[in-house]
Amino acid sequence: MFVRKSAPLNLVIDEPWLEKYSDKISLRWSKYQSAIQEIENFCGDILEYGSNHHFYGIHFESWRNGWVYREWAPAAEALYFFGDFNNWDRQSHPMKKNPRGDWEIFLPFDQYKDTFVHGSKVKVHVIGANGALDRIPVYITRVIQNEETHDFAGQVWFDSPFPWTDQDFSLAESRKQPLIYECHVGMAQEKLGVGTYLEFEQNILPRIKSAGYNTIQLMAVMEHPYYGSFGYHVSNFFAPTSRFGSPEELKSLINTAHKMGIAVVMDIVHSHAVKNVNEGINEFDGSDHQYFHAGPKGYHEGWDSKVFNYSKREVQQFLLSNIRYWIEEFHMDGFRFDGVTSIMYVHHGLFMDFDNIDLYFDSNVDDDAILYLQLANTLIHKLKPQSISIAEDVSGMPGLSRKIEDGGIGFDFRMAMGVPDYWIKTLKHKQDEEWDMFELWHQLSNRPIKEKSIAYAESHDQALVGDKSLAFWLMDKEMYFSMSLLQQNLVVDRGIALHKLIRMITLSLGGEGYLTFIGNEFGHPEWVDFPREGNNWSYQYARRQWSLADDPLLRYGQLAAWDKSMIQLAKDFQVLASQHARQLHLDPDKKILAYERAGLIFVFSFHPTESFSGFAIQVPWTGSYQLILDSDEKEFGGFERLDTSTTFLTNENQCLLLYIPNRTMMVLKQKD
Incomplete structure (x- = not known):
């Protein structure tokens, strides 16, 4: 039995700027309590409700x-x-x-x-x-x-019980600081064709394990009629796509990932459904309002798809059962909910800047959809307490990744979607000399203390045709001709240096989790474009060219080595599980930024040309420090301008006097 809380809830206490909306946040909690009570009266508990x-x-x-x-x-x-x-x-x-x-x-x-x-x-x-x-x-x-x-x-699929061997797999590390490798099984191979679950298990999982990531985020698992939709126009919600193989082969992939210590989070699409009548669930019973809103409200103009009616009990049960099915049948460790902005608002977030706090609580917020998300998170964590739920939301909805009883919606993490947008805008519209260190610090550190974020410099969104990956923005056509170790190119030198800095500052400053998209860790060239009529049904850009990273004569391997070292540092010192970073130094003219997190000192120079000797950085503790990682090492494509054997001593002002080369970063640790 739930006891109603009186306002203010913890969300309002922790975020005083929400006090004006305290009643609405309390109403959100009350509506959830009532729904849980109704579910218990109806069928016993939420697990039965989702069966x-x-x-x-x-x-x-x-x-x-x-x-x-x-x-x-x-x-x-x-x-x-x-x-x-x-x-x-x-x-x-x-x-x-x-x-x-x-x-x-x-x-x-x-x-x-x-x-x-x-x-x-x-x-x-x-x-x-x-x-x-x-x-x-x-x-x-x-x-x-x-x-x-x-x-x-x-x-009809009468599969025999799968011989799972993952009973001892623990989600503790992934839940504490998820290091996520976002991937698509079909485009994961180098061949010109569709990859399979087995090929992914045999060829790609070992790469992910070697790179140090503890979680994979699988895209396009649910069946979808059009391959080029990236799996986001779902037709059959309980069917793993047969393009990649059988259900047993998907289970084998997940079982092997668990044996490697890797959690598997599924990209789940409950924000909309494909409008196709022949393949999907649209108009299944002849009406336009069985699973979806009737009329125009049931159509998503931006995505050309159908919008669920989250207020209907049968729709709630359908979607909650879908969550339970993937956890029970395939041992999924959690979900990244796609399009949460679209779910939460009647306007779906289309053409909205969310520049006014009132927008989070006005009549355009779909209270029934908010309730569904709360119920979904309740079911997930009751069924598998250590599982991970992640919300993809661009609006910044307060309390999205706070506990429901605090006034939140119940996700464990939210995607820091503003970060990749910031990087793309910076690379597109600013010269290196114009980079603003205050803006950089603000964009990467400005987030609620008690809401966990997944930081990322780029995901599949930034790699799609029509856009460019970070590596391509930085190096463009030079990636085709000038990535050899046997030649030097100023564009490539700049690109590799900034690629390393962007990823490291995003990981160490931007959140409590980190994500990269398959292949982008080594600067995969070009964009992602699935076979379609416009490209003569080519698989040229719907694959990953691992041979580039494996070639000892190409510089892609240097970026891969940096990413591996960066991830290892995060794991060794639990960087993302630590408190938010505290700024130690910011020089807007010299473009130097330093901060402490997890007991480590991170120093970045984004200056395009100047290096600085004897640069004073005040640190939290007196004593001696050692350099444990720097981006200028030769194995990472740098110029070896730093002496890694040097011991740095604090002076009378508790400062370290450092040599800081241009476009480099270093990590220092106090010596034992």
């Missing part, structure tokens, strides 16, 4: 000795189950409807044991207000595409 996938879909019922298929389609006039088990006869197997809008059919084992078998292809013929259409069962767990007709169909 629809055990009822709907295709299941073998031993007590009846046969298979049952159920579907929720309240507005439909008739449903017929068909497939290769009945020679694709659309009329021979009608389903029966109950008063709740559930349809059901039973297939006795003795009658169908030879035709309704593992791998059988199935569909459901739905007659409704939109006509008579062949549809894919909503809760189907596997969907395949006919290579000749390109038509999609559900597939």
Whole structure:
């Protein structure tokens, strides 16, 4: 039983600027309490509430000795189950409807044991207000595409229990400071084609382990009809995409990641769904409002997709069941929720700057959607307490990654989406001499003390065609001709130096977690562009060229070595799990910035040309310091201007006198 709290909640206490909105934040908490009480009265608890996938879909019922298929389609006039088990006869197997809008059919084992078998292809013929259409069962767990007709169909998948060996896997390290490797299985290989779960397990997981990352974020897992959507136009929410292999092969990938000590977070898309009628769930029962809002409210103009109606109990249960399914069936360790801004606001954040605090609490906030996110986080952490939930939100919604009882929404982390935007704008619009150290410090350090952020310099968003990766912004066409160790190029020298500094300052200053996109850690050239008509269906840019990083004569390996050392430093000293950094020195003219975090002294020089000798940096503690990492080492593509064996002593002003070369950074540690 929940006891209602009186205002102010901890979120308001910790953030006094929210006092004006204390009543609305308290109302958010009260609405959640009421919803939990209603759920308990309705079915016992939230885990049972999120278990629809055990009822709907295709299941073998031993007590009846046969298979049952159920579907929720309240507005439909008739449903017929068909497939290769009945020679694709659309009329021979009608389903029966109950008063709740559930349809059901039973297939006795003795009658169908030879035709309704593992791998059988199935569909459901739905007659409704939109006509008579062949549809894919909503809760189907596997969907395949006919290579000749390109038509999609559900597939019966009677998999045997997977032999999991990850019982001893611990999420403690990943939860404490997630070092996330964002990746896409299909484009992870170097070949001109679609990669598989097995290839990823065998070829890519060892690379991620060697690079030091403790978490992978898997994109495009849920089935989607158009490969080029990057997996964000989902059609079948309970089906891992068959493009990459079988469900067992995905389980094997996850099991192997766990054996390597790597957590697996899934990119989950509950912000919208593909509008396709043939492949997806849109208009399944013939209406436009079964899972989505009716009329224009149910259409996302920016994404050309459908918007869920989070106020409906059946929609809540569908989405919560989807979360439970991926955790239970595939041992997912958490989720990165895509498009949370779109979920939380009626306007979906389109054309909004969020430059006014009132925008977080006005009538454009979808309170039902906020409640759904709270319920989702409750289910996740009740089912798997150490799991990780991450919100992708550009609005800056207060309390997004605070506890629900504090007045928050319950995520563990939020994506620091302003950071990559800041870097791209800086590289696009400012000369090196114009970089503002005050602005840099503000952009990377200005975040609520009690809301954890995932910092990143770039993700897949910045790598898509039409934009450029950081490496490409820095070096552009020179990456094609001048990345050899046997030649020197000023553009490449600048690019490599800044690439290292940007990533290190983002990691060490910007958040409580860190993320990179697959291949970008070594400066992968070019953009990401999936096969489409506009590029003659080419896979040239939908792959990762690992051979560039592996070639000892190319400079990509130097960036990879820096990234590995940077990640190792974060792990050795628990940098991201430490308190926010405290600024020690900021010189806007000399473009030097120094701060302390996790007991380490970070010193950056963004000056394009000048180096400084005897530069005084006041440090928190007297004594001697040693240099433990610097970006100017030769193995990282630097010029070896620093002596790593030097011991630095504080003077009478508690300052270290340092030689600081241009475009370098160094990390110092007090000697024992």
